[in-house]
Amino acid sequence: MTEHGQQLTTDAPQRKRERLARAALSRLMEPQDAAGLALVKAAGAVDGLKIATGELAPGPGLEQEVASLLVDSGVSNPGVGLAAALRRWAPRIPDLAPERDLATMQRLGGRMVIPGDPLWPVQLADLGLHEPLCLWWRGHEVEFPPVKRVVALVGSRDSTSYGASVTGDFAYGLGQRGCTVVSGGAYGIDAHAHRGALAGGTNNMPTIAVMAGGVDRYYPSGNEDLLRAVANQGAVIGEVPPGSAPTRYRFLQRNRIIAALAAVTVVVEARWRSGALNTAHHAESIGRAVAAVPGSIHSANSAGCHRLLRDGGAVCVTDVGEIAELAGSSGEGLVEDKETAASDHDGLTLEDLILLDALPVRSTSSVEKLAVVAGLSPESVRAGLGRLGLLGLAVSVSGAWKRSGKRF
Amino acid sequence: MTEHGQQLTTDAPQRKRERLARAALSRLMEPQDAAGLALVKAAGAVDGLKIATGELAPGPGLEQEVASLLVDSGVSNPGVGLAAALRRWAPRIPDLAPERDLATMQRLGGRMVIPGDPLWPVQLADLGLHEPLCLWWRGHEVEFPPVKRVVALVGSRDSTSYGASVTGDFAYGLGQRGCTVVSGGAYGIDAHAHRGALAGGTNNMPTIAVMAGGVDRYYPSGNEDLLRAVANQGAVIGEVPPGSAPTRYRFLQRNRIIAALAAVTVVVEARWRSGALNTAHHAESIGRAVAAVPGSIHSANSAGCHRLLRDGGAVCVTDVGEIAELAGSSGEGLVEDKETAASDHDGLTLEDLILLDALPVRSTSSVEKLAVVAGLSPESVRAGLGRLGLLGLAVSVSGAWKRSGKRF
Numbered sequence: 001m002t003e004h005g006q007q008l009t010t011d012a013p014q015r016k017r018e019r020l021a022r023a024a025l026s027r028l029m030e031p032q033d034a035a036g037l038a039l040v041k042a043a044g045a046v047d048g049l050k051i052a053t054g055e056l057a058p059g060p061g062l063e064q065e066v067a068s069l070l071v072d073s074g075v076s077n078p079g080v081g082l083a084a085a086l087r088r089w090a091p092r093i094p095d096l097a098p099e100r101d102l103a104t105m106q107r108l109g110g111r112m113v114i115p116g117d118p119l120w121p122v123q124l125a126d127l128g129l130h131e132p133l134c135l136w137w138r139g140h141e142v143e144f145p146p147v148k149r150v151v152a153l154v155g156s157r158d159s160t161s162y163g164a165s166v167t168g169d170f171a172y173g174l175g176q177r178g179c180t181v182v183s184g185g186a187y188g189i190d191a192h193a194h195r196g197a198l199a200g201g202t203n204n205m206p207t208i209a210v211m212a213g214g215v216d217r218y219y220p221s222g223n224e225d226l227l228r229a230v231a232n233q234g235a236v237i238g239e240v241p242p243g244s245a246p247t248r249y250r251f252l253q254r255n256r257i258i259a260a261l262a263a264v265t266v267v268v269e270a271r272w273r274s275g276a277l278n279t280a281h282h283a284e285s286i287g288r289a290v291a292a293v294p295g296s297i298h299s300a301n302s303a304g305c306h307r308l309l310r311d312g313g314a315v316c317v318t319d320v321g322e323i324a325e326l327a328g329s330s331g332e333g334l335v336e337d338k339e340t341a342a343s344d345h346d347g348l349t350l351e352d353l354i355l356l357d358a359l360p361v362r363s364t365s366s367v368e369k370l371a372v373v374a375g376l377s378p379e380s381v382r383a384g385l386g387r388l389g390l391l392g393l394a395v396s397v398s399g400a401w402k403r404s405g406k407r408f
Numbered sequence: 409m410t411e412h413g414q415q416l417t418t419d420a421p422q423r424k425r426e427r428l429a430r431a432a433l434s435r436l437m438e439p440q441d442a443a444g445l446a447l448v449k450a451a452g453a454v455d456g457l458k459i460a461t462g463e464l465a466p467g468p469g470l471e472q473e474v475a476s477l478l479v480d481s482g483v484s485n486p487g488v489g490l491a492a493a494l495r496r497w498a499p500r501i502p503d504l505a506p507e508r509d510l511a512t513m514q515r516l517g518g519r520m521v522i523p524g525d526p527l528w529p530v531q532l533a534d535l536g537l538h539e540p541l542c543l544w545w546r547g548h549e550v551e552f553p554p555v556k557r558v559v560a561l562v563g564s565r566d567s568t569s570y571g572a573s574v575t576g577d578f579a580y581g582l583g584q585r586g587c588t589v590v591s592g593g594a595y596g597i598d599a600h601a602h603r604g605a606l607a608g609g610t611n612n613m614p615t616i617a618v619m620a621g622g623v624d625r626y627y628p629s630g631n632e633d634l635l636r637a638v639a640n641q642g643a644v645i646g647e648v649p650p651g652s653a654p655t656r657y658r659f660l661q662r663n664r665i666i667a668a669l670a671a672v673t674v675v676v677e678a679r680w681r682s683g684a685l686n687t688a689h690h691a692e693s694i695g696r697a698v699a700a701v702p703g704s705i706h707s708a709n710s711a712g713c714h715r716l717l718r719d720g721g722a723v724c725v726t727d728v729g730e731i732a733e734l735a736g737s738s739g740e741g742l743v744e745d746k747e748t749a750a751s752d753h754d755g756l757t758l759e760d761l762i763l764l765d766a767l768p769v770r771s772t773s774s775v776e777k778l779a780v781v782a783g784l785s786p787e788s789v790r791a792g793l794g795r796l797g798l799l800g801l802a803v804s805v806s807g808a809w810k811r812s813g814k815r816f
Contacts, residue, residue, distance in 0.1 A: 030762055030783045087785030091776065166705060247765035249758065294702030294714055297574060297726040306702055309717055309724035316717035316724070318705040350657065354438055357655035368499065375438045377495030 015116075021045040022114050022134040023098035027241045028052055028089050029133075031253035035085035037129050038069035045133070051086075053093050058082060073129040101136075104242045108216060110138035123147040126286045127260050132239035136215045139235030142204045145180045148328045149203070152182040152262035152283070154255075154276040155189025155269040160301050163269035164192050166293055170266065171196025171207075173320035178203045179327065182261045184254065185209035185227055185236065187220060189268050189276070194230050201233065208261065211238035212254040213246030252278055259283035263327040266291045266317060270304025277304050284313050289326045291317040348391075351376060355384040356393060356403070364400035423524075429453040430522050430542040431506035435649045436460055436497050439661035440538050443493035446477035449537065459494075461501050466490060481537040509544075512624060512650045518546035531555035534694045535668050540647035544623045547643030550612045553588045556736045557611070560590040560670035560691070562684040563597025563677040568709050571677035572600050574701055578674065579604025579615075581728030586611045587735065590669050592662065593617035593635055593644065595628060597676050597684070602638050609641065616669065619646035620662040621654030660686055667691035671735040674699045674725060678712025685712050692721050697734045699725040756799075759784060763792040764801060764811070772808035 011019060022045045029036040029052075040048040042065040043058075050056035058066075066082045105111055113119045114134045121144040124131050151174050153167055171181045171193045181197035183190040190209075197207035209230045213219055215238045218227040227236055239257065240250060255275065259265050259282035267290070270276040280290045292314040295302030308314035317323050348356065358374035359365065367385070371378045385401055388394035395404040419427060430453045437444040437460075448456040450473040451466075458464035466474075474490045513519055521527045522542045529552045532539045559582050561575055579589045579601045589605035591598040598617075605615035617638045621627055623646045626635040638644055647665065648658060663683065667673050667690035675698070678684040688698045700722035703710030716722035725731050756764065766782035767773065775793070779786045793809055796802035803812040 028783070033783075084785070084788070088783060088788060090785065091779035092783055095780065162704065247762070249762045249765050252761075293705060294710070294717065294724070296570065296704060297701060298570075302702070303726070306724050306726045309702065310726075310730070316702070316714050318711070318714045318718075322718070350440075353660075354655070354657045357657050371499035372503065375436070375441075375496060375500055377492070377498060380492070380496060 017046050018044075019112065019114055019134075020098045020102070021049040023101050023112055023241065024049050024096045025052065026133045026136075026239060027096055027098070027101065027244075028092050031132065031239050031250055032130050032256070033085070033088075034070055034073065034075045034129060035066060035082055036089070037131075037133070038066040038073075039082065039085070040133065041069055041129065042066050052089050053096070054086070054090075069129065101241045101243075104216060105136060105138075108138060108242075110136065110215065111141070112136050118143055120144065121147075121261055123150075124257070124260050126288075127256060128286075130256060132257060135237045135239055136241060137235060137237050138215050139208075139231040139237075140205055140233065145203065145205055147261070147263045149178060150180045150182055150208075150262040151323055151327055152258050152265040152279065153189065153193035154183055154258065154265060154267055154279045156271055156274055156276065156301055156304075157186050157188040157190075158301070159188035159192065159269050160299060162295060162299070163189055163301060167192035167268045168196040170268070170293075170320055170323065172200030174323065175200030175206050176202055177320065177324055179324065180205050180234070181207045182258050183207070183209060184251075184258060184275075184279075185211055185219070185223060185230070187222065191223055191226055193268075194226055198229055198233055205234045207234040209234075209236045210254055210258050210261070211236060211246065212240075212251040214238060214240055214242040214244040216242035219246055251275060255279040256282040256286075259288055260286060262288065264289040264291055264323060266293065266323055267305050267308060267314065268293045269295065269299075269301040270308075271300055272303040272307060274304045277308065280308055280314065290314045291323060291326055293317060351380060352384045352387055355381060356388060359388070359394055359401060359403045361403050364397050364402045366400050370401065425454050426452075427520065427522055427542075428506045428510070429457040431509050431520055431649065432457050432504045433460065434541050434544075434647060435504055435506070435509065435652075436500050437541075439540065439647050439658055440664070441493070441496075442478055442481065442483045442537060443474060443490055444497070445537050445539075445541070446474040446481075447490065447493070448541065449477055450474050453541070460497050461504070462494070462498075477537065509649045509651075513544060513546075516546060516624060516650075518544065518623065519549070520544050526551055528552065529555075529669055531558075532665070532668050534696075535664060536694075538664060540665060543645045543647055544649060545643060545645050546623050547616075547639040547645075548613055548641065553611065553613055555669070555671045557586060558588045558590055558616075558670040559731055559735055560666050560673040560687065561597065561601035562591055562666065562673060562675055562687050564679055564682055564684065564709055564712075565594050565596040565598075566709070567596035567600065567677050568707060570703060570707070571597055571709060575600035575676045576604040578676070578701075578728055578731065580608030582731065583608030583614050584610060585728065585732055587732065588613050588642070589615045590666050591615070591617060592659075592666060592683075592687075593619055593627070593631060593638070595630065599631055599634055601676075602634055606637055606641055613642045615642040617642075617644045618662055618666050618669070619644060619654065620648075620659040622646060622648055622650040622652040624650035627654055659683060663687040664690040664694075667696055668694060670696065672697040672699055672731060674701065674731055675713050675716060675722065676701045677703065677707075677709040678716075679708055680711040680715060682712045685716065688716055688722065698722045699731060699734055701725060759788060760792045760795055763789060764796060767796075767802055767809060767811045769811050772805050772810040774808055778809065 051058050063082050112134050167189050175197045181193050183193040194207045215236050218224040255278050259279050265283040267276045267280050283290050290313050292305035292308040354374045358370050367378050367381050370381045459466045471490050520542050575597050583605045589601050591601040602615050623644050626632040663686050667687050673691040675684045675688050691698050698721050700713035700716040762782045766778050775789050778789045
């Protein structure tokens, strides 16, 4: 795979069959079709497609293997067995035309990538059985960034000016640090995330939009120009073939890809119920970090973020450094040096702090008087005054003591 | 102890000696003087005072006991042994006048309470060795509310309008639920907490201000009227005797009392470094719940709250119900019924959700066409349409199907 969109012609024959089979399977099955994914895992994509289309009969051994893969991955719905799946897939068989779909992508300057391709994001393997069969891909052809350099910024479509400004700042800042920003290409937070990353981006894949429908269409249409820019500088990707509608079900499944691509999913603004929370839960379920941005308790658009913080699943983040740290790309002075704002008396013992309190600011005081006021023995007062003097916090004026002029 | 401020005259002789001794000890020692508190624990207040003032010599057995009490409570500073403590206390001995201090309180309509008094907050026992020796008390004389009905609202002196409004709402709402609001009587968040609780309070101790200095003086003076109202309807209390200045050290120690009185300490607004965080850490160290109110990441006055949320010590709270739940006074419909906002499709299986997505809104579709669009077998489509029909989400029109008019 060297030339833009030329995999099909340059693939080895076996690779080409695998690619065509996955292209067909991605049209036959809805995303996250557990039985179908188990079938591919058990029989491989090429034979899996033959079984799915009735060209090959599944042996009892295979049915058994699919069933146990489903059990292993926690699928317990009785309707998901292979027999039910075959009935489910049958009506779509006449529509299969993988060569046509691949040609469509090529015409659009895109391609389809499958596990093993250099562009394939290896972090998707963490989805286990639910790893997508393939990704339909428009955009830049470079090596996919490692998970530690990828951050998902997600949130409501109806963002507030607060959400817009925070998202823009974060995306720009992450771009400046060489991170890739993943989002869903929607209005609101998603759009601000892509825009900020395009503006601030410093690596060769500043931002990625993961679509719920086919990537032949830039959806929603109001974001067409933005998504075109994302494809030109980064990538617009999706797991369903060209021409597929972005249904609600596909939106929910799409969210698992956003979560799995990134080391951390940051929810910037979300209502009490929001698709962004679904992305956060996907992230949590595969052990990725989830972060939420706090906001006013009077803003309904932050209620979902506060819910995530309250339920304990999310880390509270307030700046890019904290996000980068969470993503594991720290160690480069990413966390701001807030601790250095410590005031002068931070290192003092309790006794010295009491003594400091007792020291007059304008007049002076004797050791004996200080012992009464501070409730310390005269020896302790003398020793403490010595330490405070060394720290520049106390000063002796003809045998009596006062605070030094130093602010604290 | 029945009449307002009359303990001294009505106490049994033993109780009177105990009270006088604790009054004197509270002047001799700074708050949280570990060696002094260990001495009182080992020898009792009456003999402890005699030892502290040199009237009785401590035997080697007692010194040993004090030392082991200090080790048990985690005190490892070598300067805190009994010998060093005796030297520390000596300069203050001439100032001791417990009868005068008690008389001062009586003149102000107040009293001093000690462990065992009906007014004594039993929850302070959770401070272990650091339980105050006594509380100087101005205000209402009623039984102290149980810890589950007490909430501390704390925060910065330089509160924003956001902090003021949140604090006022929370304090009022907690008062309405019969909770007692504890705070520190300072400007800003503290003052808004007391005011809100005075306005909303429904129990006979709506709010309590814990002072760092002597309660003979309402401090700061700008809050004098407010603190007078707090004393009239609730209580203004402190562990240091009348005439004691509110030093910084005493502020920090005072915070442990606020934390120990309440089941939950809520930090409403706090800068990155703030005394309110100190109160939160006291609460955490004795196993009390800590909560923080989120705010704009652009507000420096919320940075301390976000720090608490980020470091994992605090629960994110956004309304009174969540605070009350945290305080353990739930079970009275305290948590708002946010879950009922669920949309109609929440209970659907994935297959039914896919099918619902496939159903046209305006035109109708056949079972066969739906099977292709949804990627489901015709049998699954028929069964699913039946379920969606029962839920009012799908409707059959002369043998074909569409979504019902119901919004979802």
